[in-house]
Amino acid sequence: MAPQAHYNTMRAAFETFRRSEPEPEGELEHVNAYTLVVAVALSAQATDAGVNRATRGLFAVADTPQKMLDLGEEGLIEHIKTIGLFRNKAKNVMKLSRILVEEFGGEVPSSRAALQSLPGVGRKTANVVLNMWWRVPAQAVDTHIFRVGNRSGLCPGRDVDAVERAIEDNVPAEYQQHAHHWLILHGRYICKARKPDCGRCIIYDHCAFEEKTA
Template identity: 75%
Template sequence: MARLQKQLDYQTIREIFTRFHAADPEPKGELDHVNAYTLVVAVALSAQATDKGVNKATAELFKIADTPQKMLDLGEEGVIQHIKTIGLYRNKAKNVIKLSRILVDDYSGVVPNSRAALQSLPGVGRKTANVVLNMWWQQPAQAVDTHIFRLGNRSGIAPGKDVDAVERAIEDNIPADFQLHAHHWMILHGRYICVARKPKCQACHISDLCLYKEKTE
Protein backbone atom coordinates (compact mmCIF):
# COMPACT_ATOMS: atom_id res chain seq x y z
CA MET A 1 0.00 0.00 0.00
CA ALA A 2 1.32 3.45 -0.92
CA ARG A 3 2.32 5.76 1.91
CA LEU A 4 -0.11 8.54 2.72
CA GLN A 5 0.82 12.08 1.81
CA LYS A 6 2.14 14.24 4.63
CA GLN A 7 -0.42 16.43 6.38
CA LEU A 8 -0.15 20.18 5.82
CA ASP A 9 0.05 22.33 8.96
CA TYR A 10 -2.81 24.49 10.22
CA GLN A 11 -1.48 27.84 8.99
CA THR A 12 -0.87 26.51 5.47
CA ILE A 13 -4.38 25.05 5.28
CA ARG A 14 -5.82 28.34 6.52
CA GLU A 15 -3.91 30.20 3.81
CA ILE A 16 -5.18 27.75 1.13
CA PHE A 17 -8.80 28.32 2.10
CA THR A 18 -8.26 32.05 2.49
CA ARG A 19 -7.21 32.03 -1.18
CA PHE A 20 -10.16 29.85 -2.18
CA HIS A 21 -12.48 32.30 -0.41
CA ALA A 22 -10.86 35.33 -2.05
CA ALA A 23 -11.27 33.78 -5.50
CA ASP A 24 -14.86 32.59 -4.94
CA PRO A 25 -16.54 33.75 -1.71
CA GLU A 26 -19.82 31.87 -2.29
CA PRO A 27 -19.11 28.70 -4.29
CA LYS A 28 -22.17 26.88 -5.59
CA GLY A 29 -22.89 23.30 -6.53
CA GLU A 30 -23.43 22.60 -10.21
CA LEU A 31 -26.48 20.33 -9.98
CA ASP A 32 -29.71 22.09 -10.96
CA HIS A 33 -32.57 21.81 -8.48
CA VAL A 34 -35.58 23.80 -7.31
CA ASN A 35 -36.13 22.43 -3.80
CA ALA A 36 -34.77 19.91 -1.30
CA TYR A 37 -36.54 17.02 -2.99
CA THR A 38 -35.17 17.70 -6.49
CA LEU A 39 -31.73 18.15 -4.94
CA VAL A 40 -31.94 14.68 -3.37
CA VAL A 41 -33.01 13.21 -6.71
CA ALA A 42 -30.33 15.07 -8.67
CA VAL A 43 -27.52 14.02 -6.34
CA ALA A 44 -28.73 10.41 -6.33
CA LEU A 45 -28.76 10.44 -10.14
CA SER A 46 -25.25 11.91 -10.29
CA ALA A 47 -23.54 8.71 -9.09
CA GLN A 48 -21.18 7.63 -11.91
CA ALA A 49 -22.51 10.47 -14.06
CA THR A 50 -21.51 14.08 -14.72
CA ASP A 51 -23.43 17.02 -13.29
CA LYS A 52 -23.85 18.32 -16.83
CA GLY A 53 -25.42 15.05 -17.94
CA VAL A 54 -27.75 14.97 -14.94
CA ASN A 55 -28.84 18.57 -15.50
CA LYS A 56 -29.68 17.78 -19.11
CA ALA A 57 -31.76 14.78 -18.07
CA THR A 58 -33.61 16.52 -15.24
CA ALA A 59 -34.37 19.80 -17.03
CA GLU A 60 -37.76 18.55 -18.24
CA LEU A 61 -38.26 15.98 -15.45
CA PHE A 62 -38.27 18.59 -12.69
CA LYS A 63 -40.74 20.76 -14.60
CA ILE A 64 -43.39 18.06 -14.23
CA ALA A 65 -42.22 16.20 -11.11
CA ASP A 66 -40.76 18.47 -8.45
CA THR A 67 -42.41 16.71 -5.47
CA PRO A 68 -42.43 13.08 -4.33
CA GLN A 69 -46.12 12.68 -5.17
CA LYS A 70 -45.72 14.09 -8.67
CA MET A 71 -42.82 11.69 -9.23
CA LEU A 72 -44.98 8.78 -8.09
CA ASP A 73 -47.72 9.95 -10.45
CA LEU A 74 -45.21 9.96 -13.29
CA GLY A 75 -44.20 6.38 -12.49
CA GLU A 76 -41.00 4.43 -13.00
CA GLU A 77 -41.34 4.16 -16.78
CA GLY A 78 -42.02 7.88 -17.01
CA VAL A 79 -38.88 8.61 -15.01
CA ILE A 80 -36.88 6.30 -17.26
CA GLN A 81 -37.95 8.22 -20.35
CA HIS A 82 -36.38 11.36 -18.88
CA ILE A 83 -33.16 9.90 -17.45
CA LYS A 84 -32.24 7.17 -19.92
CA THR A 85 -29.19 9.16 -21.07
CA ILE A 86 -27.68 8.64 -17.59
CA GLY A 87 -25.71 5.53 -16.66
CA LEU A 88 -27.54 2.90 -14.59
CA TYR A 89 -30.79 4.70 -15.38
CA ARG A 90 -33.12 1.75 -14.75
CA ASN A 91 -31.84 1.12 -11.24
CA LYS A 92 -31.77 4.85 -10.54
CA ALA A 93 -35.37 5.28 -11.72
CA LYS A 94 -36.41 2.43 -9.42
CA ASN A 95 -34.67 4.11 -6.47
CA VAL A 96 -36.23 7.49 -7.27
CA ILE A 97 -39.69 5.94 -7.13
CA LYS A 98 -38.88 4.00 -3.94
CA LEU A 99 -37.49 7.02 -2.13
CA SER A 100 -40.45 9.12 -3.28
CA ARG A 101 -42.85 6.52 -1.85
CA ILE A 102 -41.03 6.56 1.50
CA LEU A 103 -41.07 10.37 1.60
CA VAL A 104 -44.82 10.42 0.96
CA ASP A 105 -45.68 7.59 3.35
CA ASP A 106 -43.27 8.27 6.20
CA TYR A 107 -42.40 11.98 5.97
CA SER A 108 -45.57 13.57 4.56
CA GLY A 109 -43.66 14.40 1.38
CA VAL A 110 -41.04 16.47 3.23
CA VAL A 111 -37.33 15.70 2.87
CA PRO A 112 -35.85 15.01 6.33
CA ASN A 113 -32.86 17.06 7.45
CA SER A 114 -30.88 14.44 9.34
CA ARG A 115 -28.10 12.33 7.87
CA ALA A 116 -29.51 9.07 9.25
CA ALA A 117 -32.97 9.70 7.82
CA LEU A 118 -31.57 10.69 4.44
CA GLN A 119 -29.32 7.62 4.31
CA SER A 120 -32.34 5.41 4.94
CA LEU A 121 -33.70 6.39 1.52
CA PRO A 122 -32.98 4.03 -1.42
CA GLY A 123 -30.06 5.23 -3.53
CA VAL A 124 -28.96 7.76 -0.92
CA GLY A 125 -25.58 7.07 0.68
CA ARG A 126 -23.52 9.16 3.06
CA LYS A 127 -22.06 11.30 0.28
CA THR A 128 -25.49 12.15 -1.13
CA ALA A 129 -26.83 12.89 2.35
CA ASN A 130 -23.90 15.20 3.09
CA VAL A 131 -24.38 17.10 -0.19
CA VAL A 132 -28.05 17.70 0.64
CA LEU A 133 -27.30 18.73 4.21
CA ASN A 134 -24.63 21.13 2.99
CA MET A 135 -26.35 22.65 -0.02
CA TRP A 136 -29.91 22.88 1.28
CA TRP A 137 -29.62 23.19 5.05
CA GLN A 138 -26.25 24.94 5.13
CA GLN A 139 -24.69 22.37 7.43
CA PRO A 140 -20.88 21.98 7.32
CA ALA A 141 -21.19 18.40 6.05
CA GLN A 142 -18.36 17.14 3.88
CA ALA A 143 -19.25 14.99 0.87
CA VAL A 144 -16.09 13.31 -0.42
CA ASP A 145 -16.19 12.38 -4.08
CA THR A 146 -13.35 11.32 -6.37
CA HIS A 147 -12.22 14.94 -6.92
CA ILE A 148 -12.06 15.77 -3.22
CA PHE A 149 -10.39 12.45 -2.40
CA ARG A 150 -7.71 13.15 -5.01
CA LEU A 151 -7.15 16.77 -3.96
CA GLY A 152 -7.15 15.99 -0.25
CA ASN A 153 -4.45 13.36 -0.69
CA ARG A 154 -2.42 14.99 -3.44
CA SER A 155 -2.17 18.39 -1.77
CA GLY A 156 -1.83 17.32 1.86
CA ILE A 157 -4.98 19.21 2.88
CA ALA A 158 -6.80 16.06 3.99
CA PRO A 159 -4.89 12.83 3.38
CA GLY A 160 -6.67 9.56 4.03
CA LYS A 161 -6.71 5.97 2.77
CA ASP A 162 -10.45 6.01 2.06
CA VAL A 163 -13.30 8.49 1.70
CA ASP A 164 -14.27 8.22 5.38
CA ALA A 165 -10.72 9.06 6.46
CA VAL A 166 -10.60 12.05 4.09
CA GLU A 167 -13.98 13.25 5.38
CA ARG A 168 -12.70 13.12 8.96
CA ALA A 169 -9.48 14.87 7.94
CA ILE A 170 -11.43 17.71 6.34
CA GLU A 171 -13.55 18.11 9.47
CA ASP A 172 -10.47 17.96 11.72
CA ASN A 173 -8.00 20.04 9.74
CA ILE A 174 -9.89 22.80 7.93
CA PRO A 175 -10.65 25.84 10.11
CA ALA A 176 -14.25 26.08 11.27
CA ASP A 177 -14.91 29.36 9.45
CA PHE A 178 -14.21 27.62 6.12
CA GLN A 179 -16.08 24.37 6.82
CA LEU A 180 -19.40 25.37 5.21
CA HIS A 181 -17.94 25.92 1.75
CA ALA A 182 -14.95 23.55 1.98
CA HIS A 183 -16.77 20.85 0.02
CA HIS A 184 -17.50 23.12 -2.94
CA TRP A 185 -14.11 24.80 -3.04
CA MET A 186 -12.40 21.42 -3.09
CA ILE A 187 -14.69 19.74 -5.61
CA LEU A 188 -14.48 22.65 -8.04
CA HIS A 189 -10.70 22.86 -7.69
CA GLY A 190 -10.39 19.12 -8.22
CA ARG A 191 -12.80 19.15 -11.16
CA TYR A 192 -11.22 22.01 -13.10
CA ILE A 193 -7.64 22.55 -11.85
CA CYS A 194 -6.29 19.58 -9.90
CA VAL A 195 -7.52 17.10 -12.51
CA ALA A 196 -6.54 13.44 -12.41
CA ARG A 197 -4.18 12.88 -15.33
CA LYS A 198 -2.41 16.19 -15.79
CA PRO A 199 -3.16 18.74 -13.06
CA LYS A 200 -3.09 22.34 -14.21
CA CYS A 201 -0.47 23.41 -11.68
CA GLN A 202 0.47 26.47 -13.73
CA ALA A 203 -3.07 27.81 -13.26
CA CYS A 204 -3.34 26.80 -9.61
CA HIS A 205 -3.36 29.56 -7.00
CA ILE A 206 -2.28 27.21 -4.21
CA SER A 207 0.52 25.40 -6.08
CA ASP A 208 3.19 27.02 -3.88
CA LEU A 209 1.52 25.50 -0.80
CA CYS A 210 0.58 22.09 -2.21
CA LEU A 211 2.74 19.06 -1.33
CA TYR A 212 2.25 17.30 -4.69
CA LYS A 213 5.76 16.46 -5.88
CA GLU A 214 4.98 15.77 -9.54
CA LYS A 215 3.77 19.27 -10.33
CA THR A 216 3.32 20.08 -13.99
CA GLU A 217 5.05 23.00 -15.59
Protein backbone atom coordinates in the same frame (compact mmCIF):
# COMPACT_ATOMS: atom_id res chain seq x y z
CA MET B 1 4.63 18.59 8.61
CA ALA B 2 4.32 19.88 12.17
CA PRO B 3 0.72 20.47 13.37
CA GLN B 4 1.06 24.25 13.53
CA ALA B 5 2.71 24.41 10.11
CA HIS B 6 -0.05 22.23 8.64
CA TYR B 7 -2.70 24.43 10.24
CA ASN B 8 -1.08 27.54 8.79
CA THR B 9 -0.94 25.90 5.35
CA MET B 10 -4.62 24.89 5.59
CA ARG B 11 -5.68 28.38 6.58
CA ALA B 12 -3.66 29.97 3.79
CA ALA B 13 -5.00 27.54 1.18
CA PHE B 14 -8.64 27.92 2.14
CA GLU B 15 -8.37 31.68 2.51
CA THR B 16 -7.06 31.67 -1.06
CA PHE B 17 -10.08 29.63 -2.14
CA ARG B 18 -12.41 32.05 -0.34
CA ARG B 19 -10.87 35.13 -1.91
CA SER B 20 -11.18 33.55 -5.34
CA GLU B 21 -14.78 32.30 -4.90
CA PRO B 22 -16.47 33.54 -1.70
CA GLU B 23 -19.74 31.66 -2.30
CA PRO B 24 -19.07 28.53 -4.37
CA GLU B 25 -22.13 26.63 -5.53
CA GLY B 26 -22.78 23.07 -6.56
CA GLU B 27 -23.40 22.55 -10.25
CA LEU B 28 -26.40 20.21 -10.01
CA GLU B 29 -29.57 22.12 -10.90
CA HIS B 30 -32.48 21.84 -8.46
CA VAL B 31 -35.49 23.85 -7.30
CA ASN B 32 -36.07 22.44 -3.81
CA ALA B 33 -34.72 19.89 -1.34
CA TYR B 34 -36.48 16.99 -3.07
CA THR B 35 -35.10 17.74 -6.52
CA LEU B 36 -31.64 18.13 -4.96
CA VAL B 37 -31.91 14.64 -3.45
CA VAL B 38 -33.00 13.21 -6.80
CA ALA B 39 -30.30 15.06 -8.75
CA VAL B 40 -27.53 13.89 -6.43
CA ALA B 41 -28.83 10.32 -6.48
CA LEU B 42 -28.83 10.40 -10.29
CA SER B 43 -25.32 11.84 -10.43
CA ALA B 44 -23.51 8.69 -9.27
CA GLN B 45 -21.13 7.62 -12.05
CA ALA B 46 -22.48 10.44 -14.24
CA THR B 47 -21.50 14.04 -14.94
CA ASP B 48 -23.38 16.95 -13.44
CA ALA B 49 -23.87 18.37 -16.94
CA GLY B 50 -25.44 15.12 -18.12
CA VAL B 51 -27.73 14.97 -15.11
CA ASN B 52 -28.79 18.59 -15.61
CA ARG B 53 -29.74 17.96 -19.22
CA ALA B 54 -31.98 15.10 -18.12
CA THR B 55 -33.54 16.72 -15.09
CA ARG B 56 -34.55 20.06 -16.60
CA GLY B 57 -37.51 18.43 -18.29
CA LEU B 58 -38.07 16.00 -15.43
CA PHE B 59 -38.29 18.61 -12.71
CA ALA B 60 -40.62 20.71 -14.82
CA VAL B 61 -43.24 17.97 -14.39
CA ALA B 62 -42.13 16.20 -11.19
CA ASP B 63 -40.65 18.44 -8.50
CA THR B 64 -42.28 16.73 -5.50
CA PRO B 65 -42.36 13.10 -4.35
CA GLN B 66 -46.06 12.77 -5.15
CA LYS B 67 -45.66 14.17 -8.66
CA MET B 68 -42.83 11.69 -9.22
CA LEU B 69 -45.06 8.84 -8.13
CA ASP B 70 -47.79 10.14 -10.44
CA LEU B 71 -45.28 10.25 -13.31
CA GLY B 72 -44.43 6.60 -12.72
CA GLU B 73 -41.23 4.64 -13.22
CA GLU B 74 -41.52 4.38 -17.00
CA GLY B 75 -42.23 8.08 -17.27
CA LEU B 76 -39.17 8.80 -15.16
CA ILE B 77 -37.04 6.50 -17.32
CA GLU B 78 -38.01 8.45 -20.42
CA HIS B 79 -36.41 11.53 -18.88
CA ILE B 80 -33.26 9.93 -17.47
CA LYS B 81 -32.40 7.20 -19.99
CA THR B 82 -29.31 9.14 -21.12
CA ILE B 83 -27.83 8.74 -17.61
CA GLY B 84 -25.77 5.70 -16.71
CA LEU B 85 -27.48 2.99 -14.64
CA PHE B 86 -30.80 4.73 -15.29
CA ARG B 87 -33.02 1.71 -14.61
CA ASN B 88 -31.63 1.05 -11.14
CA LYS B 89 -31.62 4.76 -10.36
CA ALA B 90 -35.25 5.04 -11.49
CA LYS B 91 -36.25 2.26 -9.12
CA ASN B 92 -34.48 4.00 -6.23
CA VAL B 93 -36.05 7.38 -7.02
CA MET B 94 -39.51 5.83 -7.05
CA LYS B 95 -38.85 3.98 -3.78
CA LEU B 96 -37.46 7.03 -2.00
CA SER B 97 -40.35 9.15 -3.29
CA ARG B 98 -42.86 6.69 -1.85
CA ILE B 99 -41.05 6.63 1.49
CA LEU B 100 -40.99 10.44 1.60
CA VAL B 101 -44.76 10.55 0.97
CA GLU B 102 -45.70 7.75 3.35
CA GLU B 103 -43.23 8.33 6.20
CA PHE B 104 -42.13 11.96 6.00
CA GLY B 105 -45.25 13.78 4.84
CA GLY B 106 -43.69 14.46 1.44
CA GLU B 107 -40.86 16.48 3.00
CA VAL B 108 -37.13 15.82 2.81
CA PRO B 109 -35.73 15.17 6.32
CA SER B 110 -32.88 17.26 7.67
CA SER B 111 -30.97 14.52 9.50
CA ARG B 112 -28.18 12.42 8.01
CA ALA B 113 -29.59 9.19 9.44
CA ALA B 114 -33.04 9.80 7.95
CA LEU B 115 -31.58 10.77 4.59
CA GLN B 116 -29.39 7.67 4.51
CA SER B 117 -32.44 5.51 5.19
CA LEU B 118 -33.73 6.41 1.72
CA PRO B 119 -32.98 4.00 -1.17
CA GLY B 120 -30.02 5.13 -3.25
CA VAL B 121 -28.95 7.75 -0.71
CA GLY B 122 -25.55 7.07 0.84
CA ARG B 123 -23.46 9.20 3.14
CA LYS B 124 -22.05 11.33 0.32
CA THR B 125 -25.51 12.14 -1.05
CA ALA B 126 -26.81 12.88 2.44
CA ASN B 127 -23.88 15.22 3.10
CA VAL B 128 -24.47 17.09 -0.16
CA VAL B 129 -28.12 17.69 0.76
CA LEU B 130 -27.26 18.69 4.33
CA ASN B 131 -24.64 21.13 3.07
CA MET B 132 -26.40 22.64 0.08
CA TRP B 133 -29.97 22.78 1.39
CA TRP B 134 -29.77 22.78 5.16
CA ARG B 135 -26.49 24.74 5.37
CA VAL B 136 -24.84 22.13 7.59
CA PRO B 137 -21.03 22.11 7.18
CA ALA B 138 -21.05 18.48 6.06
CA GLN B 139 -18.26 17.22 3.81
CA ALA B 140 -19.36 15.16 0.80
CA VAL B 141 -16.17 13.46 -0.34
CA ASP B 142 -16.18 12.34 -3.96
CA THR B 143 -13.32 11.24 -6.23
CA HIS B 144 -12.28 14.86 -6.85
CA ILE B 145 -11.99 15.70 -3.15
CA PHE B 146 -10.26 12.40 -2.41
CA ARG B 147 -7.69 13.14 -5.12
CA VAL B 148 -7.09 16.77 -4.17
CA GLY B 149 -6.97 16.03 -0.47
CA ASN B 150 -4.29 13.39 -0.93
CA ARG B 151 -2.36 14.94 -3.80
CA SER B 152 -2.06 18.33 -2.14
CA GLY B 153 -1.43 16.91 1.31
CA LEU B 154 -4.10 19.20 2.76
CA CYS B 155 -6.62 16.52 3.74
CA PRO B 156 -5.04 13.11 3.21
CA GLY B 157 -6.72 9.80 3.95
CA ARG B 158 -6.71 6.16 2.85
CA ASP B 159 -10.42 6.21 2.00
CA VAL B 160 -13.25 8.72 1.60
CA ASP B 161 -14.24 8.45 5.27
CA ALA B 162 -10.69 9.28 6.36
CA VAL B 163 -10.57 12.30 4.02
CA GLU B 164 -13.95 13.46 5.35
CA ARG B 165 -12.57 13.28 8.90
CA ALA B 166 -9.39 15.08 7.83
CA ILE B 167 -11.43 17.97 6.46
CA GLU B 168 -13.63 18.13 9.56
CA ASP B 169 -10.66 17.92 11.91
CA ASN B 170 -8.19 20.19 10.14
CA VAL B 171 -9.98 22.81 8.03
CA PRO B 172 -10.57 25.94 10.16
CA ALA B 173 -14.21 26.28 11.17
CA GLU B 174 -14.82 29.43 9.15
CA TYR B 175 -14.13 27.52 5.92
CA GLN B 176 -16.05 24.33 6.71
CA GLN B 177 -19.32 25.32 5.03
CA HIS B 178 -17.77 25.74 1.60
CA ALA B 179 -14.76 23.43 1.91
CA HIS B 180 -16.14 20.55 -0.12
CA HIS B 181 -17.31 22.80 -2.96
CA TRP B 182 -13.95 24.52 -3.22
CA LEU B 183 -12.19 21.15 -3.33
CA ILE B 184 -14.64 19.60 -5.81
CA LEU B 185 -14.40 22.49 -8.22
CA HIS B 186 -10.63 22.62 -7.89
CA GLY B 187 -10.39 18.91 -8.65
CA ARG B 188 -12.84 19.09 -11.52
CA TYR B 189 -11.25 22.00 -13.38
CA ILE B 190 -7.65 22.41 -12.16
CA CYS B 191 -6.30 19.45 -10.20
CA LYS B 192 -7.55 16.93 -12.73
CA ALA B 193 -6.80 13.22 -12.44
CA ARG B 194 -4.69 12.62 -15.54
CA LYS B 195 -3.12 16.00 -16.11
CA PRO B 196 -3.29 18.53 -13.28
CA ASP B 197 -3.11 22.10 -14.51
CA CYS B 198 -0.62 23.24 -11.89
CA GLY B 199 0.19 26.38 -13.83
CA ARG B 200 -3.34 27.69 -13.08
CA CYS B 201 -3.47 26.42 -9.49
CA ILE B 202 -4.28 29.17 -6.99
CA ILE B 203 -3.01 27.07 -4.07
CA TYR B 204 0.24 26.10 -5.82
CA ASP B 205 2.38 27.50 -3.00
CA HIS B 206 0.42 25.51 -0.39
CA CYS B 207 0.40 22.19 -2.23
CA ALA B 208 2.73 19.32 -1.34
CA PHE B 209 2.38 17.50 -4.68
CA GLU B 210 5.90 16.48 -5.68
CA GLU B 211 5.18 16.26 -9.42
CA LYS B 212 3.86 19.77 -9.99
CA THR B 213 3.69 20.68 -13.66
CA ALA B 214 4.26 24.41 -13.49
